[in-house]
Amino acid sequence: MKTRLVFLGPPGAGKGTQALIMAGKFSFARIATGDILREAIANESELGLKAKEFMRSGLLVPDEVVNEILREKLSSTDNGFIIDGYPRTIEQADFLQKIASIEMVIYFDAPEELLVQRIVNRRVCPRCNAVYNSVENPPKVENRCDNDGTELVHRIDDVEDVTRERLKTFWQKTAPLVDYYFSRDLLAKISAGKQLEEVTAEIEIAIGAI
């Protein structure tokens, strides 16, 4: 079974949701650059101050900032891991090649209008990063996290105009990584527009877990 994984795909494709499920099932470490940056913003740290305006506008945080985050997180990970939301540029992918040996990159393929709908209805737990959807995947108690009861929040970049900007950024900067990893024989494409459980099963088949 492949255990050193990257989840690649447009915003709203379900990378975070599936990374949490797979990490729970197989005890993989989960390295999610978006979550790390949001936490830094909430703590008003130096990193958060650097990242805030980029994220708020749907732009990428500079490569050198996220590369350092990744290097630090990977250095404390010895078993299997899922990297969610990194790399997002060719420069980041080249950096990753130097510091880790990735076994598989899962590409989450989904139609654009579905992504926008999923994002505007998304709610997240600021404490444990659990992801919900007010239409498709609501919490058991309205607006409260199933895990810890924390009040759910709407991400600042989950409004429609910023979402469209993020999608534009994805197609310009990140989509070229599909060819990058295909040519290195590392890419597995899954249909991320399906029901949650079906997507999980596709990933499990791709990595050789079932």
Ligand code: AP5
């Ligand atoms: P990040 O937090 O990584 O956001 P993203 O990549 O845009 O992805 P999302 O979190 O929006 O979507 P997802 O695919 O995880 O979907 P989810 O599972 O939540 O990055 C945010 C920002 O940080 C970036 O814009 C950038 O500024 C910065 N950043 C981060 N990493 C960076 C890097 N490496 N370099 C530079 N900048 C960086 O699901 C979405 C919704 O759909 C949820 O409501 C969920 O419940 C629902 N859903 C999921 N799957 C299904 C399903 N199968 N059926 C129905 N509903 C579903």
